[in-house]
Amino acid sequence: MHGWRLKSVKQSLLQWRRSYSKIPGELKGKYDAVLIGGGHNGLVAAAYLQRSGVNTAVLERRHVIGGAAVTEEIIPGFRFSRASYLLSLLRPQIYKDLELKKHGVKVYFRDPHSFTPMLENRNGQKPRSLLLGGDMAENQRQIAMFSKRDAKAYPEYENFMNRLVCAIDPLLDSPPVDTSAITRGSLLKRLKSLKTLKPLMKAGITLGSDIPKYYEVLTAPISKILDHWFESEPLKCTLATDAVIGAMASPATPGSGYVLLHHVMGELEGKKGCWGYVEGGMGAVSEAIARSATALGAEIYTEKVVKEILVNKGKVQGVVLQDGTEVHSNLVLSNASPHHTFLQLTPKEQLPEDFITTISKFDSKSPVTKINVAVDRLPNFLALPNTPDGKPSPHHQCSIHLNSEDTQLLNEAYEDACKGKPSTRPMIELCIPSSLDPTLAPPGGHVISLFTQYTPYNLSGGRQWNDEERNSYADTVFDWIEKYAPGFKSSVIGRDILTPPDLERVFGLPGGNIFHGSMSLDQLYFARPVPTFSNYRTPISGLYLCGSGSHPGGGVMGASDANAALAAIQDLKYS
Known part of the structure; x- marks a missing residue:
């Protein structure tokens, strides 16, 4: 066991070193544009800016690019899409413009795409399940069972x-x-x-x-x-x-x-x-975008923490890093959330009071706890047992919905969180990307993504999300999976638990919200992030918001940053 793990670790580390877009040279003191944050949005914006001849630098605070679209080896030998885990929403024009296939994106398509097993006693018969995919006739046959x-x-x-x-x-x-x-x-x-x-x-x-x-x-x-x-x-x-x-x-x-x-x-x-899995995990998407941007001449730097946006008389001047380094530019595009951009990075005196008040009320509540799991075998569901050879079946390749037999279960799980406690019967979306992508785990092993809710950011009774609370909730999730797939808990090698505060701390997601802010109707389209500034421009001339907190919102989409880059290019042209 330890032998194949060590070999796998060495292989994956070599692959990771080859793929990482290391930028030669030193950060300069002056650029046409500076991007705050090297998530997929910031990288797309950088590519479009550089494509238009705007000399651009991307400053990422973490040691790795990608933001929430990142691949990390949390458990030796197992590589996880640690936050974002599926690809579909990335805009086709961006895919084409940045030549992402040429730069290494390989997608494993999923069909069927949804599997919902039941928990039911049928007098000795196996429980029913609902399997949906691209074949309408088969979908109708599946639905007709109910x-x-x-x-x-x-x-x-x-x-x-x-x-x-x-x-x-x-x-x-x-x-x-x-x-x-x-x-x-x-x-x-x-x-x-x-x-x-x-x-x-x-x-x-x-x-x-x-x-x-x-x-x-x-x-x-x-x-x-x-x-x-x-x-x-x-x-x-x-x-x-x-x-x-x-x-x-x-x-x-x-x-x-x-x-x-x-x-x-x-x-x-x-x-x-x-929807599909990207070979090498979601970090491979960010890497491909980075390669496209750097091929055009953009510069990308990691471990560069922006402390403040420089503003003079209502006009952006660049940014100041945590170590005191000043990087000057005519344009600054922030891939950070509206809260972080305007309430922490921008000098308050440079913003209208009513704008600050509105931004501070931008709803970013999140119900999500992401759990990444390494296992030594596939889950064996009572509703669709594994084949004798232990190889993945079609239902292992799609999104597996647990505790999803009745909408009332979702309502009750939500009500738990509204009372400040993690759901006692949480909604679980279980995905096994290694069922299609063999590069993520050693032979026989698998990586499992658990997207679960509902978990409140603030727990009732003054409790904090410490290790005890994290593990208690994860144990509840695992207990429910065990009911659907007996033997799951004994297959677990290790797990990585990210509650809403963890998602905020690691990935800069305010409140742990994967969209940078609620996708409710009052925070969409010309009201995102605020009604008076929804077209990527801000009260500061030359400062633009290009992350998921701007239109059209979250997901690995790329639209907000492409739109923001084009708005900045247009303004630069006519300035």
């Missing part, structure tokens, strides 16, 4: 939702409507800003007379929408998980429908709605 009516309705539901996705999709690649320019700008600015209405008008034309129905999808609780279409709880709950994942919300929360859309509007290499 409801023939739902099996018949499912294709119509998919078509209905896909139409809304088609309407919203172009909005992701465009800046939101510039309400400030339309209402208070000069005549020239008002005329220019009218162009931002075009994608919104196009979306309205796509939806046509059905706009009221789609308005309900965006504003109502997702449980209400799903109750209209379906009667079987396993199907409704499986679909509802995409509406609440990463959100401090339940299926009964108004507006949860948009989060569902945010997770189904992806595309991979021309395949709509596909």
